[in-house]
Amino acid sequence: MTVSKTQVAIIGGGPSGLLLSQLLHLKGIETVVLERQTREYVLGRIRAGVLERGFVALMHEAQCAERMDREGEVHEGFVISDNKVMHHIDLEGLTGGDTVMVYGQTEVTRDLYDARERMGGIVIHEAADVQPHAMTTDAPYVTYTKDGESHRIDCDFIVGADGFHGVSRKSIPAGQIREYEKVYPFGWLGILSETKPVHDELIYARSERGFALCSLRSQVLSRYYVQVPLTDKVEDWSDDRFWEELKSRLPEEVAARLETGPSIEKSIAPLRSFVCEPMRYGNLFLAGDAAHIVPPTGAKGLNSAASDIHYLYHGLVAHYAEGDSSGLDAYSDTALRRVWKAQRFSWWMTSMLHNFPDHPEFDQKIQNIELEYFLASEAARTSLAENYVGLPF
Incomplete structure (x- = not known):
């Protein structure tokens, strides 16, 4: 040895x-x-x-x-889409420059x-x-x-x-x-594609069909996700099916300019x-x-x-x-x-942005009002911004 x-x-x-x-x-x-x-x-x-x-x-x-x-x-910020209505979160303005x-x-x-x-x-x-x-x-x-x-x-x-x-x-x-x-009852199906990002900032989208995220790695490399059941497998999702599902969860003006293409990586991650x-x-x-x-x-x-x-x-x-x-x-x-x-x-x-299929109606109502309150409250948005840019060490 x-x-x-x-x-x-x-x-x-x-x-x-x-x-x-x-x-x-x-x-x-x-x-x-x-x-x-x-x-x-x-x-x-x-x-x-x-x-x-x-x-x-x-x-x-x-x-x-x-x-x-x-x-x-x-x-300097990102977007939350609530049932296809866009709301901008001004990280820099809410945190004093972060x-x-x-x-x-x-x-x-x-x-x-x-x-x-x-x-x-x-x-x-x-x-x-x-x-x-x-x-x-x-x-x-x-x-x-x-x-x-x-x-x-x-x-x-x-x-x-x-x-x-x-x-x-x-x-x-x-x-x-x-x-x-804590294990969540869904996963994220993600793809990486050599396409121009659909937006210059990240879009977190909540819709009746489930959560979606539009992210990016560069101006020529995009990363997209959709919420899927844990029972789904990557083989269940062709590229065409993914793009159509993503579009269905985004505001119409965003979906209209979404550039699609073959995926260079595709995977499902449980949460x-x-x-x-x-x-x-x-x-x-x-x-x-x-x-x-x-x-x-x-x-x-x-x-x-x-x-x-x-x-x-x-x-x-x-x-x-x-x-x-x-x-x-x-x-x-x-x-x-x-x-x-x-x-x-x-x-x-x-909890605020995903669909929980096992939630009773009361919890669904609370979830809806939580997002409505957050989007209307500068104090709540400030709290999110402080956490998103990173709490001090």
């Missing part, structure tokens, strides 16, 4: 793990990132594209923002990979059988196999940023964590809310989807992961630079306070 040593071993080579590795590298803290898949596989994942102001600031601090600033799109950045997670990940490669960062792909050990001791370590050979990395801390299905959370004894989960507590076990720290999942309605998945990285990064820097471990000791409680706020916001957006 080959044995090596680092200060922080990071399990998971997605944007969370790469961002933490990059930030720590700039502070002189050694890391090794272990990723089960190939780089090409990671970059092939189609994910979120709306970045909070705090995430944008972290990318600048990580010295990875040049392409994002050049190619990303600053959005905006969001539309820039795909794939591009974020690519920029972080390039930075790690440029600075000689160690990212080990196709690391199989990854397993953290001795997490409650002062000498934790991680083992893995690659190309048939066994390896061990001794470290001070382990960070589990390996997603919902990863090994990190599963390595914590059942009695040491508590899990909270789930999930949190595990605490986010630390000994010297193992969980971050991102390893610890929490949100429905995508509020664009909080990647952004919640980034807030974890913010707290963990500052805690690790204080530990190594000043011998101050208070940030690490408070990490779980601090991160979870913001996580639960993101959960509340995502649940609220999802």
Whole structure:
């Protein structure tokens, strides 16, 4: 077995793990990132594209923002369509100047990979059988196999940023964590197409036929979603059927200018809310989807992961630079306070804009009046805007 040593071993080579590795590298803290898949596989994942102001600031601090600033799109607001009537949400005006950045997670990940490669960062792909050990001791370590050979990395801390299905959370004894989960009775069917976006801002549409979202990755790459039953399969949906269903949920003037084309990616994602507590076990720290999942309605998945990285990064820097471990000791409680706020916001957006086939008539009436009140109240719109651009760290 080959044995090596680092200060922080990071399990998971997605944007969370790469961002933490990059930030720590700039502070002189050694890391090794272990990723089960190939780089090409990671970059092939189609994910979120709306970045909070705090995430944008972290990318600048990580010295990875040049392409994002050049190619990303600053959005000052978005649209909610209620039964085909358009209502503009002025994020910038409601928050006193805050905006969001539309820039795909794939591009974020690519920029972080390039930075790690440029600075000689160690990212080990196709690391199989990854397993953290001795997490409650002062000498934790991680083992893995690659190309048939066994390896061990001794470290001070382990960070589990390996997603919902990863090994990190599963390595914590059942009695040491508590899990909270809500499963929604529908999913999102999404397609990616090389077409001009139908609108210069995102459109969240609620209609009698169900929810729809018009999003974008660039001016030549569009991302669209429609709410579907959990029993639906991708094979049930031809491109033509998808476009017709999307049009039926949008205002007529929007549907009329919708540019259609062949999908280059199509998938159905079930909607789930999930949190595990605490986010630390000994010297193992969980971050991102390893610890929490949100429905995508509020664009909080990647952004919640980034807030974890913010707290963990500052805690690790204080530990190594000043011998101050208070940030690490408070990490779980601090991160979870913001996580639960993101959960509340995502649940609220999802509950207000989707059709719930199992809701009794009373709940449907409450849902209708909730949206009517929100659209008429500047205070309610301000609350949404503050959450959408990102609560302060």
